[in-house]
Amino acid sequence: MSLLAKTAGTRRVVIDHVTPSIDGGRNPFKRVIGDWIVFQANAFADSHDLLQVELRVRKVNTEHWQVLPMQALGNDEFETTYRTDSIGLFEYEVAGVVDHYGSWHEGFKKKHQEGVPLDLECRIGAELLEQAAKRASEDHAEQLREWATHLADSSADIETRISLAYSRHVTDIARSYPQRAWETTSPLSLMLIERELAAFSAWYEYFPRSCVYDGHTHGSFKDAAKRLPEIHEMGFNIVYFPPIHPIGREFRKGKNNTLTPGPDDVGSPWAVGAAEGGHKSILPELGSLEDFQHFLDEAEMRGMEVALDIAFQCAPDHPWVKEHPQWFRWRPDGTVQYAENPPKKYQDILPINFESDDWENLWDELKGVFEFWIEQGVKVFRVDNPHTKSMEFWRWCILNIKARHPEVIFLAEAFTRPKRKYFLAKGGFTHGYTYFTWRNTAAELQQYVEELTQGDSKDYFWPNFWPNTPDILHADLQTGNRATFIGRYILAATLSSNVGIYGPAYELLDHEPYPGKEENNHSEKYQLKAWDLNQPGNIKAEIARVNALRNNHEAFQRTFNVQFIPCNNSHIIAYLKQNFEKTDRFIVVVNMDWENKQVGTLDLSGEALGLAHAGNLRLVDQFAAKPTEYIWHDTTPYLELNPQTCPAHIFQIID
């Protein structure tokens, strides 16, 4: 019956509708360091008394609150603005208390103006000062008691008593000791302040084992390091490896996901674990832990970070299967059911049973995997299929890691239904994969981006756009059309400040599908593969140009600052990106018909676009191999986009 219980009756203030706040504060909303956050709350009490309302913020697991007074906006609404100056997982609350001295002070001034006799009023104020003194620091207490004595002294000069009552200084000190025992606080709420890389990143995924393939050689971290200069030149700032752990031998997959591997087949890196070890071990062929750390150093030298792929699933020969059989679901025939995602079957992978009675140890061990790699220096993780593991596990695991290691970034590979994606994001995942890959018309894409950038989800779900992955080769790309590969990267990289590709498949336009599937043929997931990195027709230069624009322009370093521009040709998508101060502004235009030239006119007149000089714009196409200037003399500029030459413009607005 707690909903009907007597709550502390001396708490006269009601506080509600604290914003921002997700799920009543249980889950954090997200911001980037340096952001200004506007906090609002409703606060009110009975009668005419004034209130003191404040916001309190502190890092979780710390004692000291940062206190920000909230200003009354009228209509019982209060507000304060908080500048984020350090990353971390924070908790905050709004506290409200009746301002007894301040209310008396205001009433006193009115009564003075009305000519009411003031001796009694002064004596009431003196009582309030005495009460404040009891709650005050030692030196203030003494001062408050002195003032109280003077204010109460009916024999003293009334004019000096009145000026004491009016005194701003006295009021400020008295008000700083309100009746805190009677204050009301909102439920403790969470807030996650992320580092800049969480808001702006370009990921490059590749398989280290394929970095030197010549028909027989297995690549290593050392070989992978040799590719870093080139990846850096393309402008990426995160390099990301599929799982680097020992690969199971039982039920190992052969090339093209067959069930009959040859003796030399290397298996799928996602079939984690073998006799050599599990999630805290490295596949010997890739190198030692020292080799891995050396790779981290090499990347760091170039300003890049390294992402690991954590897949919480086990090959049948993963050590956990023997050591912790209670973490798996055993069938009546003594086997464990392998993973399925109909119609896909993963015979080489055993799922973990999150309904285990031993769940506490399981949770600790899984969190320990991240902590182990964080100790080695890894600060970015891509998590494989998180939506097939317990939702509340992720929230607990990630928030607890963020509490101690706020710099760590988690990307959720959850291609699943919206509410599950969103819950994972609220549980602390920094980024989520999206449906970008399957939004293939201008209208579909605009609608999707507006959903991501204008809805409530932007407070927690930050998209990461991937034109391809080792699992996904969309039909659009299966044509091998160069314009498609360029255009899809431009869209991903300018619509989302977080973007990634799986290379070198992408820049080399690798497009042959496994027949009937949305996947590359001869996929690197199941075999070593040779790549000609300088293959003619590659789009390394185009990717580098897009990434350079991203790296040099704030307009592209956030996702939620996009505004679409109407175009009278449904093949053409156009949008404005601009930084907060509107000093860095771009119009991106892409012809999403990758085969045919399309022409159209944009409509720049919309008020929301805020293009004051829309009828007279000077622009430079910064994506063109040679930057080219354009002048638009009216608000309906005409455009031609021929995919045979170039499917897109990235116009910088000069003035």
Add this chain to the structure above:
Amino acid sequence: MSLLAKTAGTRRVVIDHVTPSIDGGRNPFKRVIGDWIVFQANAFADSHDLLQVELRVRKVNTEHWQVLPMQALGNDEFETTYRTDSIGLFEYEVAGVVDHYGSWHEGFKKKHQEGVPLDLECRIGAELLEQAAKRASEDHAEQLREWATHLADSSADIETRISLAYSRHVTDIARSYPQRAWETTSPLSLMLIERELAAFSAWYEYFPRSCVYDGHTHGSFKDAAKRLPEIHEMGFNIVYFPPIHPIGREFRKGKNNTLTPGPDDVGSPWAVGAAEGGHKSILPELGSLEDFQHFLDEAEMRGMEVALDIAFQCAPDHPWVKEHPQWFRWRPDGTVQYAENPPKKYQDILPINFESDDWENLWDELKGVFEFWIEQGVKVFRVDNPHTKSMEFWRWCILNIKARHPEVIFLAEAFTRPKRKYFLAKGGFTHGYTYFTWRNTAAELQQYVEELTQGDSKDYFWPNFWPNTPDILHADLQTGNRATFIGRYILAATLSSNVGIYGPAYELLDHEPYPGKEENNHSEKYQLKAWDLNQPGNIKAEIARVNALRNNHEAFQRTFNVQFIPCNNSHIIAYLKQNFEKTDRFIVVVNMDWENKQVGTLDLSGEALGLAHAGNLRLVDQFAAKPTEYIWHDTTPYLELNPQTCPAHIFQIID
């Protein structure tokens, strides 16, 4: 650190976004008995397992849950519809659990279709039946174990095992025993189901002490009872008295709120308490407790209920002041500060100090006042100025009373800022007074009614429209214009299903203000008053006609079913009211220029109005002294409204 704590790890289901729900369920949403309520929630888990989601509802302070299975709508949304069939304060929760047997059953059917060998699958199903048996009732347990044995028996005929696996009966029983220990529940939430009178009522306030005034006689309950037939004929169903308690003698107010009463002055009924008693006593001049109960009986005989006015404030000679001095705020001169609402001063009234250390006893005593009168048979209360008393007190007091006496109706006289009005409503007040009195143009009134009927507040804030009160005589009424009094009552009574007037001042067009104030001169608040109930020009017949329409037509028995109709004359307000089934439909048109004839055309073409035959309507003006038929041949009917004859039409749509 509870926000980062390990929660029960075997709970794989997440439930959020339960609707309807106010303030996370802490405060009740409201409905009327007989209403259909659609409950929705999001529920999802990891992986591909199916869920079982249900709504549980019970009266507070009872044990037994009513359980309603929720249907999956897709996209992780679930829904059920609940028919309210008894009044009361209810609590509800949404529970979700993984449907292990159902998930296996669906998977089994797929595998059967795919031609997978089924022996092992049957044995897995048998294990799930065994587990269900452990949780089942005794007879079901035996049956489940028998089925398990058969399903697991590899030597048995596979076809009979398969039909057992397919059996709907087996599945239904197995699914009725899910792993409840692992279920997730939403926070317990409150819901208030009100009786019909809460949704539809017409109040008539009058002073019993003025019922026989002849220059010296003080009226009594017996005198007040004599007016019941006439009030009943006017169509009211609640009669409401100002406070009936002993009236303080210290600082008693004289006529017209003067500070110098004569020896015969009767004082304000809101100055509660004197030597004879306080909030549980009756002013001796009005009669005894038996007389009061007799009055209740007289009202009940006519189908009317009696509302009492509870004002939690004390005259200086109220017994509480001596008995519980700790409930008052004493000033340094040994007096208690009287109530103020600048510029109004209530020298005869002491406010209660809700910051008293003795608040628990205070709360109990105040709640006890309601309970005392409920015991005497009172089921309706008007509460004076609740916003000047502790907000949380009201929530506790009213919800606890509603839990035991759900039939009791509380009207909040809170003319205050919106968030405070809304909080009182969420805390259980059935109705609230509104700003209706001060919305005096068609545009103002339409905007206000749309705010009340279309916003979120309609789930908890139910308006009660009063054209006048003993405290409020709006300038519009001070003219004494008959059309104004008729028109304002029509507006109040057809825009809000809950309506009230202060009579006989209203029906007799009493309009002389105290100079410079929005109040009647020679107010009954401070003196006995004689009324000529049959005074020429009275509007009793018009009020009776409006109330008869309300009492006979469902269209007027709800507030939230109003749709405004555009009119090209800004003086004219027009709206459609219809019942849920759209079988009872009215168009109300009022000329809010009370002086001059206005003409205009309505626009009935709006799709939202849903007037299929808008171009060919037959109507009858049921408010006209003699009902008159109209035919509208197009969607822009022309109207003339002359306040000299009648300011309004109340058209019933015939076909």
